[in-house]
Amino acid sequence: MAKTSGAQRQIVDVEGHRLKLTNLDKVIYPETSTTKADVLSYYSQIAPYLIPHAANRPVTRKRWVNGVGTVQEPGEVFFQKNLEDSAPSWIKRHGIEHKSGTNVYPMVNNLATLTWLAQISALEIHVPQWTFGPRGKRNNPDRMVLDLDPGEGAGLAECAEVARLVRRILDGMGLDPRPVTSGSKGIHLYAALDGKQTSEEVSAVAHELARMLEADHKDLVVSDMKKTLRKGRVLLDWSQNHWNKTTITPYSLRGRAHPMVAAPRTWEELDDPDLGHLDYHQVLQRVEELGDVLAGMGSGTMEEQSLEDAVAEAEGNDGGAGPASDRLSKYRSMRDASITPEPVPEASPVDRAGNTFVIQEHHARRLHYDFRLEREGVLVSWAVPKGPPTSPARNNLAVQTEDHPLEYGSFEGTIPKGEYGAGEVTIWDSGTYDLEKWRDGKEVIVILHGREGGGLSRDGGPEGPRRYALIHTGGERGENNWLMHLMKDQKPGSYRKGTPHERQPDDLAKESEPQFLKPMLAVAGTGADISDEGEWAFEMKWDGIRAIAIIEDNGVRLVSRNGNDLTAGYPELADLPDAVHASTAVLDGEIVALNKAGRPDFGLLQTRMNLVKKREIDQAARSTPVHLMLFDLLHLDGHSLVQLEYCQRREILAQAVEAGGHVHVPPDMDISLQEAIDTSKELGLEGVLAKRVDSTYRDGQRSRSWIKIKHQTTQEVVIVGWRPGKGSRERKIGSLLVAVPDGPDLRYLGRVGSGLTERDLAAVGARLKKMARKTPPLPDVPSADAADAHWVRPALVGEVQFSERTEAGKLRHPVWRGFRPDKKPSDVVVEV
Numbered sequence: 112m113a114k115t116s117g118a119q120r121q122i123v124d125v126e127g128h129r130l131k132l133t134n135l136d137k138v139i140y141p142e143t144s145t146t147k148a149d150v151l152s153y154y155s156q157i158a159p160y161l162i163p164h165a166a167n168r169p170v171t172r173k174r175w176v177n178g179v180g181t182v183q184e185p186g187e188v189f190f191q192k193n194l195e196d197s198a199p200s201w202i203k204r205h206g207i208e209h210k211s212g213t214n215v216y217p218m219v220n221n222l223a224t225l226t227w228l229a230q231i232s233a234l235e236i237h238v239p240q241w242t243f244g245p246r247g248k249r250n251n252p253d254r255m256v257l258d259l260d261p262g263e264g265a266g267l268a269e270c271a272e273v274a275r276l277v278r279r280i281l282d283g284m285g286l287d288p289r290p291v292t293s294g295s296k297g298i299h300l301y302a303a304l305d306g307k308q309t310s311e312e313v314s315a316v317a318h319e320l321a322r323m324l325e326a327d328h329k330d331l332v333v334s335d336m337k338k339t340l341r342k343g344r345v346l347l348d349w350s351q352n353h354w355n356k357t358t359i360t361p362y363s364l365r366g367r368a369h370p371m372v373a374a375p376r377t378w379e380e381l382d383d384p385d386l387g388h389l390d391y392h393q394v395l396q397r398v399e400e401l402g403d404v405l406a407g408m409g410s411g412t413m414e415e416q417s418l419e420d421a422v423a424e425a426e427g428n429d430g431g432a433g434p435a436s437d438r439l440s441k442y443r444s445m446r447d448a449s450i451t452p453e454p455v456p457e458a459s460p461v462d463r464a465g466n467t468f469v470i471q472e473h474h475a476r477r478l479h480y481d482f483r484l485e486r487e488g489v490l491v492s493w494a495v496p497k498g499p500p501t502s503p504a505r506n507n508l509a510v511q512t513e514d515h516p517l518e519y520g521s522f523e524g525t526i527p528k529g530e531y532g533a534g535e536v537t538i539w540d541s542g543t544y545d546l547e548k549w550r551d552g553k554e555v556i557v558i559l560h561g562r563e564g565g566g567l568s569r570d571g572g573p574e575g576p577r578r579y580a581l582i583h584t585g586g587e588r589g590e591n592n593w594l595m596h597l598m599k600d601q602k603p604g605s606y607r608k609g610t611p612h613e614r615q616p617d618d619l620a621k622e623s624e625p626q627f628l629k630p631m632l633a634v635a636g637t638g639a640d641i642s643d644e645g646e647w648a649f650e651m652k653w654d655g656i657r658a659i660a661i662i663e664d665n666g667v668r669l670v671s672r673n674g675n676d677l678t679a680g681y682p683e684l685a686d687l688p689d690a691v692h693a694s695t696a697v698l699d700g701e702i703v704a705l706n707k708a709g710r711p712d713f714g715l716l717q718t719r720m721n722l723v724k725k726r727e728i729d730q731a732a733r734s735t736p737v738h739l740m741l742f743d744l745l746h747l748d749g750h751s752l753v754q755l756e757y758c759q760r761r762e763i764l765a766q767a768v769e770a771g772g773h774v775h776v777p778p779d780m781d782i783s784l785q786e787a788i789d790t791s792k793e794l795g796l797e798g799v800l801a802k803r804v805d806s807t808y809r810d811g812q813r814s815r816s817w818i819k820i821k822h823q824t825t826q827e828v829v830i831v832g833w834r835p836g837k838g839s840r841e842r843k844i845g846s847l848l849v850a851v852p853d854g855p856d857l858r859y860l861g862r863v864g865s866g867l868t869e870r871d872l873a874a875v876g877a878r879l880k881k882m883a884r885k886t887p888p889l890p891d892v893p894s895a896d897a898a899d900a901h902w903v904r905p906a907l908v909g910e911v912q913f914s915e916r917t918e919a920g921k922l923r924h925p926v927w928r929g930f931r932p933d934k935k936p937s938d939v940v941v942e943v
C-alpha cells in the first residue's frame with residue numbers, strides 16, 4: 112500500500128486515494144515526543160469511532176504546523192474554516208453562504224479525509240450539532256451539547272457533579288445524555304434529538320436549563336460567560352447549540368502540551384473521585400475493550416415547555432398543589448421550604464386586583480434592591496443593583512427575576528447560606544402605586560406612594576410620590592434587562608391615589624431613532640493614574656480603527672470617529688444585525704484585521720483602507736477579512752444608554768450581542784492592571800484601556816474616566832512634507848516629515864522612512880504631490896531636513912512607533928505603522 116521515499120516521506124493509498132505524507136519524524140507534542148507519524152497512526156485506528164460523530168458536518172480545524180509547543184512556549188495555532196485551494200478534489204464539501212461571501216467546509220466522511228487532515232497537522236476537529244442535508248441544506252440539529260467548563264478553583268470533580276444534575280433533568284425530558292471528558296478542562300454532555308427543533312429552539316431550551324440550574328445551585332453553577340463570575344464554579348455553556356457554533360469532535364486530539372483526547376466516558380466513570388482526562392494511548396485501549404460508549408444514543412423528542420416540569424421532577428418537587436406552569440412554579444423550584452424562612456405557598460396564586468409595592472434591601476453576595484409590584488396575584492419583581500435612581504439624569508439597571516408570592520411583600524429575615532439569594536433581607540420601603548402604563552415585556556410606568564420615613568423619603572430624591580418608568584432593553588429574544596428611570600415630570604399633586612392615568616412617558620420612555628454619536632475618547636496615562644483598581648475595568652487596546660455601528664431596518668451603517676461612512680469598505684460586517692438581539696442599536700467598537708496567529712495586525716488592516724472599487728473591496732474581504740471588536744452599547748431598541756454606568760452598559764452589551772463569525776465582544780477583565788498588561792503583551796497588542804466602572808458615556812469628549820496605558824510607544828502624526836530617496840528611491844519619496852499639533856501651530860517631530868513599503872508610497876505619492884505648497888507649514892525645521900524637502904498641506908494623518916523621545920521632544924528611531932484615514936489632524940494629540 113505504501114511506497115517509501117525516505118524516513119520522513121511516504122506515498123500511501125487510502126481508500127483508493129493517493130496521499131503524500133511528509134515530515135513523519137517531526138515532533139508534534141514535544142513534552143511526550145509524539146511525532147506526526149504517531150498522530151497519523153492514531154487517527155487511522157480511531158477513524159471507525161470518530162467518523163460517525165463528524166460525518167456530514169462542516170469541519171473547522173485548528174492546525175499546529177510546527178507542533179503544539181510546551182506549556183511555557185505554546186506553538187502557533189491556525190484556525191481554519193474555508194477549505195484551502197490545495198485540498199484534494201475528492202474531499203466532500205459544502206458551502207455555507209454568509210452575507211460577506213461563501214465559505215466552503217470539508218466533511219470528515221472517510222478515512223482518507225481524516226488522514227489528509229492529520230497530514231496538515233489539523234489536530235483538532237470541530238463540528239456543529241447539525242448535518243448537511245441534500246444539496247448542502249442545513250438540517251435541524253440532531254443532538255444537544257452542553258459544555259461544562261470549570262472556573263479557577265474548580266475541576267473535573269465539580270464538572271461531574273454538575274453533569275449528574277443535568278442528567279436528571281434531561282432524563283426527565285426523555286433524552287439520553289452521555290458524557291465526554293473534553294481533553295482540555297471540562298466535560299461535554301451529548302444528547303441525541305429527533306431533528307424536529309431548530310437550532311434557535313434547542314439553544315433556548317439549553318439556555319433556560321443553564322439558568323435554572325444556576326438558580327438552584329448558585330455556589331456550583333454559572334450560566335454567564337464572564338470569567339469573573341466563574342471562580343470556584345462551573346460554567347454551563349449552553350451556546351454550543353447555536354447553528355454557527357462548533358464543539359470538539361469526540362475522539363479528536365487536543366492541541367495541549369500532552370496528546371489528550373475528547374474521550375467519551377461512562378456515567379460510572381464520572382463517579383470516580385480520581386476521574387481524569389485520557390491521552391490517545393488510553394483511548395485506543397478503551398475502544399478496543401469497550402467500543403464506542405457514545406454510540407447508540409436514543410434520539411428523544413424535546414419539548415421546550417417540559418423543561419420546568421423536568422427540573423421540578425428531577426429535584427423531587429412537583430410544585431405543590433397547583434399546576435407546575437403557574438406563575439410561582441419557578442419561584443418554588445428555586446427554594447426549599449424546609450430550609451428557607453421565605454414564604455413558599457403550595458397553592459397557585461389567585462388573580463386579584465391590588466396595587467401594593469415593596470422595595471427590599473437585600474444583602475446577598477452583593478448588595479442590591481428588590482423592586483416588586485403587585486399584579487395579577489403575584490409580585491412582579493426586578494433586582495436593581497444600584498437601587499431606585501434619585502435623579503432623572505441617572506438611569507439604573509433593573510434585571511427582571513421570577514415572580515414572587517404576595518406574602519413576600521412583608522418578608523424580612525435571613526436566607527440561609529447555600530440557598531438561593533442567601534443573605535439578609537429588610538424592607539427598605541413599601542406602600543401602594545398608581546398605574547400609568549403596563550405593556551408586558553416592554554414598559555411599565557407607576558407612581559409610588561411610600562411610607563413615612565421609608566427609603567424613598569430619605570434617599571435625597573424629590574419629595575412626595577415618585578414617578579418611575581421601567582423600560583425593557585433586552586431585545587426581541589426575551590432577555591431580562593430593563594432600565595429604571597425617574598421621570599422628569601413628577602407633578603405629585605396632580606395624581607389621585609389609586610387612579611390610573613394614561614399619560615405618555617417623557618424623555619427616556621419615548622422611542623427615539625438610532626443616530627451617530629462621536630466616540631468617547633481616552634487620555635494617555637500610566638499605572639500611577641489608577642489609584643484604586645477596584646473602581647476600574649480593563650480592556651485590551653485593539654490595533655485597528657474605531658467605528659460606530661448603527662443598526663436599523665435590518666441593516667448596518669459603519670461610521671468612523673470623524674464621521675466618514677465605512678460601510679461599503681467592509682462588506683463582511685453586514686451580518687452584524689444578525690448577531691444583535693434588537694431591531695435598532697448603536698454600538699462602539701474597533702475594526703481589526705487578524706494575522707495567521709489570530710492577532711490584530713495594523714499593517715494588514717492598511718490593505719483594506721481607501722479601497723473604492725467594489726471588485727477590489729470584495730477581493731480584499733476574501734483575502735483579508737476584518738473583525739469587529741465591540742466594547743460599548745450606546746442605544747438599544749429606541750432607548751439611549753449613554754447615561755448608564757459603564758458596568759451596566761457592558762452587562763447589557765454581553766446579553767444583547769451573540770458573538771460569532773466576524774463579531775466579537777471581548778470581555779472587560781476583572782483582573783489586576785498588571786495582569787491585564789501582561790495579557791496585552793502576550794497577545795502582541797499595544798496596551799490596555801482602563802475604564803471607570805461608574806463612568807457614563809461622554810460622546811465626542813476625551814475623559815479621564817478612560818485611560819489608555821501603552822507598553823508600545825506609538826504616536827499619531829501629521830504629514831507636513833517629504834524628502835526624495837536615495838539609490839532605487841532617488842525619484843520617489845524616501846521619507847516623510849511629520850509633526851503634531853501644538854496649540855494653533857504644528858511642532859516638528861522628525862522624519863520617518865523605516866517601515867514605508869512600496870505599496871504605502873504608491874498609495875500616497877500622487878496625493879502628496881497634489882497637496883504641494885511652496886513654504887513649510889511650520890517653523891523651526893532643522894536645515895538638514897529642510898534642505899531638499901517638498902512641503903505639503905498638513906491634512907494627512909499617519910501613525911509611527913518609536914523607541915523614545917529626545918530631550919528636544921523628537922522621535923528616536925521612528926518606524927512607520929500606516930496611514931490613519933479615520934483621523935483628522937485636529938484628532939492628533941501628543942501621547943505620554
